[in-house]
Amino acid sequence: MKISEEERNAVYKTIFARRDVRSDFINRNIPEDTLLRVLTAAHHAPSVGFMQPWDFIVVNEEETKQKIKQGFDQANEHSKAMFSDDKQKEYQKLKLEGILEAPIGICVTCDRERNGPVILGKTIKAEMDLYSAVCAVQNLWLAARAENLGVGWVSIIEDDVLRDALSIPSNIEIIAYLCIGYVTQFKDKPELESAGWLPRRSVDKAIHYNKWSIDED
Amino acid sequence: MKISEEERNAVYKTIFARRDVRSDFINRNIPEDTLLRVLTAAHHAPSVGFMQPWDFIVVNEEETKQKIKQGFDQANEHSKAMFSDDKQKEYQKLKLEGILEAPIGICVTCDRERNGPVILGKTIKAEMDLYSAVCAVQNLWLAARAENLGVGWVSIIEDDVLRDALSIPSNIEIIAYLCIGYVTQFKDKPELESAGWLPRRSVDKAIHYNKWSIDED
Numbered sequence: 001m002k003i004s005e006e007e008r009n010a011v012y013k014t015i016f017a018r019r020d021v022r023s024d025f026i027n028r029n030i031p032e033d034t035l036l037r038v039l040t041a042a043h044h045a046p047s048v049g050f051m052q053p054w055d056f057i058v059v060n061e062e063e064t065k066q067k068i069k070q071g072f073d074q075a076n077e078h079s080k081a082m083f084s085d086d087k088q089k090e091y092q093k094l095k096l097e098g099i100l101e102a103p104i105g106i107c108v109t110c111d112r113e114r115n116g117p118v119i120l121g122k123t124i125k126a127e128m129d130l131y132s133a134v135c136a137v138q139n140l141w142l143a144a145r146a147e148n149l150g151v152g153w154v155s156i157i158e159d160d161v162l163r164d165a166l167s168i169p170s171n172i173e174i175i176a177y178l179c180i181g182y183v184t185q186f187k188d189k190p191e192l193e194s195a196g197w198l199p200r201r202s203v204d205k206a207i208h209y210n211k212w213s214i215d216e217d
Numbered sequence: 218m219k220i221s222e223e224e225r226n227a228v229y230k231t232i233f234a235r236r237d238v239r240s241d242f243i244n245r246n247i248p249e250d251t252l253l254r255v256l257t258a259a260h261h262a263p264s265v266g267f268m269q270p271w272d273f274i275v276v277n278e279e280e281t282k283q284k285i286k287q288g289f290d291q292a293n294e295h296s297k298a299m300f301s302d303d304k305q306k307e308y309q310k311l312k313l314e315g316i317l318e319a320p321i322g323i324c325v326t327c328d329r330e331r332n333g334p335v336i337l338g339k340t341i342k343a344e345m346d347l348y349s350a351v352c353a354v355q356n357l358w359l360a361a362r363a364e365n366l367g368v369g370w371v372s373i374i375e376d377d378v379l380r381d382a383l384s385i386p387s388n389i390e391i392i393a394y395l396c397i398g399y400v401t402q403f404k405d406k407p408e409l410e411s412a413g414w415l416p417r418r419s420v421d422k423a424i425h426y427n428k429w430s431i432d433e434d
Contacts, residue, residue, distance in 0.1 A: 001234045001403055003227070003363050010224035011231050011363035015258045015356055017218045036420075041232045043420045046358065048372060050409035052418045057425045064427055079340035091337065109429075115415055120308065121372045123296035128372045130344075131351045131392070138355035139232055141263065146220050146228035155265060155338045155345045167428040175348070186218055192267035198332055201269045203253075203260045208274045210281055211384040212326075 014146050017186055021150030024183040025101040034147055035104065038180075041143035042108075047132035049120035053112065054133045054175070056140075057166050059105035064165055068177065069099045071161030072154060079156050094195065097154045102179035107166055108137050110173040133175045140178070150183035231363050234403055238367030241400040242318040251364055252321065255397075258360035259325075264349035266337035270329065271350045271392075273357075274383050276322035281382055285394065286316045288378030289371060296373050311412065314371045319396035324383055325354050327390040350392045357395065367400035 003011075039056050047053060059065060080091050099105065110133035122128040137153070144151045159174045168174060193200055220228075256273050264270060276282060297308050316322065327350035339345045354370070361368045376391045385391060410417055 001230070003231060003234070003365055006223075007227035007230060008363040010220070010227035011359060012254070012258060013218070013224060014220060014228050015360060016261055017220070018261075018263070020263050037229070039424055040420050041229060043418075043423055044233055044235075045355070046235070046237050046370065050407055050415045050417075052415075052423070055423050055425060055429075057427070057429060059427055061427045075341045079337075082335050082340050094337075096338070118299050120296075120311075120409070120414065121313070121370075123299050123373065124292045124375060125372045127347075130348075131354075134348045134351035135355040135358075137348075138262070138352040139359075141352075142228060142356075142359065143232060146225040148220055153263065153338075155342045156340065158341060169429060172429070190267055192337070197337065198267045198269075200267075201260075203257050206260055206269075206272050207253075207256055208272060210274070210276055210278045212272075212274060212386060212389070 014142055018141060018145040019150065019186050019190065021152045021183055022098050022191065023095045024150060024185050025098045025179065025181040026184055027101070027103060028182045030104055030149065030181065038140055038143045038147060038149070042136040042140035045132065045136035045139045048122045048128035051115050051119050051129055051132060053110045053114045053129045054136045055109045055111065057107040057109070059107065059166070060103065065100055065105060067165040068105065068157065068161065071157045072097050072099060075156045075158055090195070090197065096156060098152050098179045099154060102152070102181040104180045106140070106178045106180060107162055107174065108133060108176040108178065109168060110175050112173055113171060130173060130175065137176050137178070144180055148182065149180055150186065152179045154179060231359055235358060235362045236367065236403050236407065238369045238400055239315050239408065240312045241367060241402050242315045242396065242398040243401055244318070244320065245399045247321055247366065247398065255357055255360045255364060255366070259353040259357035262349065262353035262356045265339045265345035268332050268336050268346055268349060270327045270331045270346045271353045272326045272328065274324040274326070276324065276383070277320065282317055282322060284382040285322065285374065285378065288374045289314050289316060292373045292375055307414065313373060315369050315396045316371060319369070319398040321397045323357070323395045323397055324379055324391065325350055325393040325395065326385060327392050329390055330388060347390060347392065354393050354395070361397055365399065366397055367403065369396045371396060
């Protein structure tokens with residue numbers, strides 16, 4: 001199936017306009033069919049040995065969101081303290097999640113034992129199943145952006161908080177907790193770039209030919 | 218920036234038409250500007266704390282590809298032996314890589330120490346940098362598909378083979394080795410699905426609400 005130039009440009013537009021949304025969620029319902037399209041796109045990610053190790057726990061209950069928000073708050077206090085005094089001042093100005101504002105949370109998990117003990121393609125590199133589930137996250141993120149839905153990845157939270165709040169069995173790995181919802185805006189640049197937290201690296205520095213080349217940056 | 222319905226459909230078309238290509242590469246040069254567009258899309262993946270931990274080593278030298286192919290052959294023999302006798306017969310019928318046929322290989326890496334010892338968003342979940350680099354892989358894969366370029370992820374290879382062949386320093390993590398090139402076709406379904414290796418799981422089984430729900434499958 002051929003992708004036209006117009007279609008190609010739409011893919012690039014979506015990739016470059018995708019943002020990690022924290023501040024800009026609005027309280028507007030996501031239609032069920034829209035959410036299902038986004039999750040179906042996630043489900044069509046590549047997976048090692050066609051293992052499809054992911055699951056998606058959709059969170060829309062206020063009480064559950066509150067538990068998760070508390071978990072974030074605790075982890076965030078602990079995290080802030082790990083930075084230098086100067087950085088701590090910047091850090092506490094940043095809004096790093098939209099757990100309560102986003103209408104939906106989605107926990108993406110990885111069942112490392114799905115489809116048996118030996119998985120094609122995972123025989124040498126055991127982490128391939130986790131990486132497959134991350135590919136599902138990125139498909140979800142881009143599909144959501146294509147639906148004009150914002151997504152934010154909440155990584156400042158202990159797995160055990162999510163495990164407890166969502167009754168996730170101990171043999172299931174937690175990959176991501178994502179907030180998803182309509183937004184007031186998609187910012188032009190990543191928030192951490194605009195805030196001067198870190199600069200955008202030049203893509204040229206990231207590209208090497210045939211051998212790793214050291215580039216001081 | 219709003220994504221139109223037409224653009225949205227282009228994103229879904231690309232996501233669903235993406236394949237892991239092994240058999241169908243053709244010997245046609247990838248223009249430099251095309252490859253740069255694909256790598257720039259990868260570089261615009263989300264990254265924890267805007268860390269951008271990835272690098273891309275573009276492989277186009279025959280000698281280097283030969284080393285990598287040998288590494289795959291060894292790892293594949295070892296891997297085959299891990300399956301039951303029945304599965305081994307199926308396994309050896311599958312073509313699992315296109316290292317020599319694809320004009321370009323791309324090794325995606327992760328510098329876990331980039332931008333200092335404490336990274337925003339990685340304070341609790343240390344693997345977030347690896348997951349960021351995997352998001353770059355998936356951006357790359359979809360951008361390539363939008364350019365009508367096939368990509369195959371070669372996971373049946375020891376990291377040390379790639380490290381040696383590409384002079385990758387010991388502190389740099391190896392995420393993926395991807396083969397990329399124009400193709401004779403994009404197959405309708407994943408090859409492992411068509412070959413009956415594993416079936417497609419129903420997306421309904423992957424979706425849970427507010428709590429993990431056990432579904433025997």
